[in-house]
Amino acid sequence: GMAAAALNCRLKRCVLPDDVFAVCEQKLLRPEPRVGLGLALLPFARAAQDVSDGLAQDLGHILTASGVGAEIWADSLPSLSVLKDILPRAQWLSYTLAGGDDYELVFTAPESCRSRVLDAAERCGVPVTRIGKINGGCRLKVLDAGGRELELHSLGFDHFG
Numbered sequence: 704g705m706a707a708a709a710l711n712c713r714l715k716r717c718v719l720p721d722d723v724f725a726v727c728e729q730k731l732l733r734p735e736p737r738v739g740l741g742l743a744l745l746p747f748a749r750a751a752q753d754v755s756d757g758l759a760q761d762l763g764h765i766l767t768a769s770g771v772g773a774e775i776w777a778d779s780l781p782s783l784s785v786l787k788d789i790l791p792r793a794q795w796l797s798y799t800l801a802g803g804d805d806y807e808l809v810f811t812a813p814e815s816c817r818s819r820v821l822d823a824a825e826r827c828g829v830p831v832t833r834i835g836k837i838n839g840g841c842r843l844k845v846l847d848a849g850g851r852e853l854e855l856h857s858l859g860f861d862h863f864g
Contacts, residue, residue, distance in 0.1 A: 704795065705730040705783055707802020717794060723785055734806040740831075743823035744810055751810035757801040759855055762809050763843055769811075772840025775800075778848045781832040800845065800855065811837055 709727035712719045719727065741751055750765045758780075766773055780799050787795055812820050817833075824831040845853045 704780075704786065704799030704802045704805070706734065706804035707798035708783075708786055708790070710802075710804070711798065717790060719789060723783070723789065726783060727786075731804060734804060736806045737808045737827075737829055740824060740827045740829045741808055741810075743827055744808075744812065744820065747812055747816040747819050749811045749813070751808055754803065754805050754807050754809055756803045758805075758809060759800045759843060759845070760803075765809070765811065766837075766843060769837075770841075771837050772842050772844070773835055773837050774844045774846055775835035776848075777845050777853060779832060779834045781830070781834070796845075796853065 705727040708717065708719060709724060709731040711717045712724050712727070736753060741753075744751060750769060752761045752765055754761050759775075762773060762775070777796060777800075782795070782799055786798070790798070820831060843855075845855060847853055
Protein backbone atom coordinates (compact mmCIF):
# COMPACT_ATOMS: atom_id res chain seq x y z
CA GLY A 704 0.00 0.00 0.00
CA MET A 705 3.01 2.32 0.13
CA ALA A 706 2.96 3.09 -3.58
CA ALA A 707 -0.78 3.77 -3.41
CA ALA A 708 -0.26 6.07 -0.42
CA ALA A 709 2.37 8.07 -2.34
CA LEU A 710 0.18 8.31 -5.44
CA ASN A 711 -2.85 9.39 -3.43
CA CYS A 712 -0.76 11.96 -1.59
CA ARG A 713 0.37 13.36 -4.95
CA LEU A 714 -3.29 13.47 -6.03
CA LYS A 715 -4.17 15.34 -2.80
CA ARG A 716 -6.42 12.52 -1.55
CA CYS A 717 -4.40 12.15 1.64
CA VAL A 718 -1.72 14.02 3.53
CA LEU A 719 1.52 12.36 4.61
CA PRO A 720 4.42 13.86 6.54
CA ASP A 721 7.35 14.62 4.23
CA ASP A 722 9.54 11.80 5.60
CA VAL A 723 6.75 9.21 5.24
CA PHE A 724 5.89 10.47 1.76
CA ALA A 725 9.56 10.12 0.75
CA VAL A 726 9.66 6.46 1.84
CA CYS A 727 6.36 5.69 0.09
CA GLU A 728 7.37 7.59 -3.03
CA GLN A 729 10.50 5.40 -3.31
CA LYS A 730 8.20 2.35 -3.50
CA LEU A 731 6.15 4.08 -6.21
CA LEU A 732 9.05 5.32 -8.33
CA ARG A 733 11.60 2.56 -7.72
CA PRO A 734 9.77 -0.72 -7.07
CA GLU A 735 11.87 -3.80 -6.37
CA PRO A 736 10.32 -6.78 -8.16
CA ARG A 737 10.88 -9.92 -6.09
CA VAL A 738 12.28 -12.07 -8.91
CA GLY A 739 14.88 -13.76 -6.70
CA LEU A 740 12.28 -14.76 -4.13
CA GLY A 741 9.96 -16.01 -6.86
CA LEU A 742 12.70 -18.24 -8.22
CA ALA A 743 13.57 -19.49 -4.73
CA LEU A 744 9.91 -20.43 -4.14
CA LEU A 745 9.59 -22.43 -7.38
CA PRO A 746 10.25 -25.86 -5.83
CA PHE A 747 7.36 -25.67 -3.37
CA ALA A 748 5.03 -22.70 -3.98
CA ARG A 749 1.71 -23.66 -5.50
CA ALA A 750 1.06 -20.25 -7.11
CA ALA A 751 2.58 -16.77 -7.14
CA GLN A 752 1.93 -13.40 -8.68
CA ASP A 753 3.35 -9.93 -8.32
CA VAL A 754 1.08 -7.33 -6.78
CA SER A 755 0.79 -4.75 -9.51
CA ASP A 756 -2.96 -4.09 -9.61
CA GLY A 757 -3.79 -4.57 -5.93
CA LEU A 758 -3.36 -7.43 -3.47
CA ALA A 759 -7.03 -8.40 -3.46
CA GLN A 760 -7.30 -8.37 -7.24
CA ASP A 761 -4.02 -10.17 -7.92
CA LEU A 762 -4.73 -12.82 -5.28
CA GLY A 763 -8.16 -13.13 -6.89
CA HIS A 764 -6.48 -14.17 -10.15
CA ILE A 765 -4.73 -16.99 -8.28
CA LEU A 766 -7.97 -18.06 -6.62
CA THR A 767 -9.93 -18.07 -9.87
CA ALA A 768 -7.27 -20.05 -11.73
CA SER A 769 -7.04 -22.54 -8.85
CA GLY A 770 -10.77 -22.87 -8.18
CA VAL A 771 -10.40 -22.07 -4.46
CA GLY A 772 -11.17 -19.31 -2.00
CA ALA A 773 -9.11 -17.61 0.67
CA GLU A 774 -9.30 -15.53 3.76
CA ILE A 775 -6.95 -12.66 4.47
CA TRP A 776 -6.40 -11.39 7.99
CA ALA A 777 -6.46 -7.61 7.62
CA ASP A 778 -4.43 -6.99 10.75
CA SER A 779 -1.64 -9.24 9.46
CA LEU A 780 -1.06 -7.24 6.28
CA PRO A 781 2.50 -5.94 6.15
CA SER A 782 2.73 -2.19 5.93
CA LEU A 783 4.82 0.75 6.92
CA SER A 784 3.60 0.93 10.53
CA VAL A 785 3.35 4.71 10.55
CA LEU A 786 0.82 4.53 7.67
CA LYS A 787 -1.53 2.62 9.96
CA ASP A 788 -1.22 5.43 12.49
CA ILE A 789 -1.56 8.34 10.05
CA LEU A 790 -4.33 7.16 7.75
CA PRO A 791 -7.92 6.36 8.71
CA ARG A 792 -8.29 2.57 8.87
CA ALA A 793 -10.60 2.35 5.84
CA GLN A 794 -8.18 4.37 3.74
CA TRP A 795 -5.18 2.33 4.91
CA LEU A 796 -7.03 -0.90 4.10
CA SER A 797 -8.00 0.42 0.68
CA TYR A 798 -4.40 1.34 -0.16
CA THR A 799 -3.06 -1.94 1.22
CA LEU A 800 -5.64 -4.26 -0.35
CA ALA A 801 -6.53 -2.46 -3.58
CA GLY A 802 -3.54 -0.19 -4.23
CA GLY A 803 -1.16 -1.41 -6.88
CA ASP A 804 2.38 -0.87 -8.04
CA ASP A 805 4.09 -2.39 -5.01
CA TYR A 806 5.42 -5.36 -7.00
CA GLU A 807 5.65 -7.55 -3.93
CA LEU A 808 4.76 -11.22 -4.32
CA VAL A 809 1.58 -12.85 -3.18
CA PHE A 810 2.02 -16.61 -3.16
CA THR A 811 0.59 -19.80 -1.78
CA ALA A 812 2.53 -22.71 -0.35
CA PRO A 813 1.59 -25.72 1.73
CA GLU A 814 1.72 -25.14 5.48
CA SER A 815 4.24 -28.00 5.67
CA CYS A 816 6.68 -25.84 3.67
CA ARG A 817 6.63 -22.89 6.07
CA SER A 818 10.26 -23.36 7.14
CA ARG A 819 11.34 -23.62 3.50
CA VAL A 820 9.48 -20.38 2.71
CA LEU A 821 11.20 -18.61 5.60
CA ASP A 822 14.61 -19.98 4.57
CA ALA A 823 14.10 -18.82 0.96
CA ALA A 824 13.02 -15.38 2.16
CA GLU A 825 16.06 -15.06 4.40
CA ARG A 826 18.44 -16.13 1.62
CA CYS A 827 16.88 -13.51 -0.68
CA GLY A 828 16.77 -10.79 1.97
CA VAL A 829 13.03 -10.31 1.48
CA PRO A 830 10.70 -10.40 4.49
CA VAL A 831 7.58 -12.52 4.09
CA THR A 832 4.39 -12.46 6.12
CA ARG A 833 1.63 -15.02 6.35
CA ILE A 834 -1.50 -12.98 5.68
CA GLY A 835 -4.17 -15.66 5.43
CA LYS A 836 -5.02 -19.09 4.17
CA ILE A 837 -6.55 -20.85 1.22
CA ASN A 838 -9.90 -22.49 1.86
CA GLY A 839 -12.44 -24.57 0.01
CA GLY A 840 -14.68 -21.57 -0.60
CA CYS A 841 -15.10 -19.82 -3.89
CA ARG A 842 -14.15 -16.23 -3.04
CA LEU A 843 -11.83 -13.95 -1.14
CA LYS A 844 -12.84 -12.89 2.37
CA VAL A 845 -11.00 -10.20 4.31
CA LEU A 846 -11.44 -10.61 8.06
CA ASP A 847 -10.80 -8.20 10.92
CA ALA A 848 -9.17 -9.25 14.20
CA GLY A 849 -12.56 -10.37 15.52
CA GLY A 850 -13.17 -12.64 12.54
CA ARG A 851 -15.79 -10.35 10.98
CA GLU A 852 -15.75 -10.01 7.23
CA LEU A 853 -14.83 -6.58 5.89
CA GLU A 854 -16.53 -5.18 2.81
CA LEU A 855 -14.19 -4.45 -0.10
CA HIS A 856 -15.24 -1.47 -2.19
CA SER A 857 -12.50 -2.10 -4.75
CA LEU A 858 -10.28 -5.08 -5.45
CA GLY A 859 -7.72 -3.04 -7.34
CA PHE A 860 -6.98 -1.48 -10.70
CA ASP A 861 -9.21 -2.75 -13.50
CA HIS A 862 -7.52 -2.44 -16.89
CA PHE A 863 -10.83 -2.96 -18.69
CA GLY A 864 -13.14 -0.93 -16.44
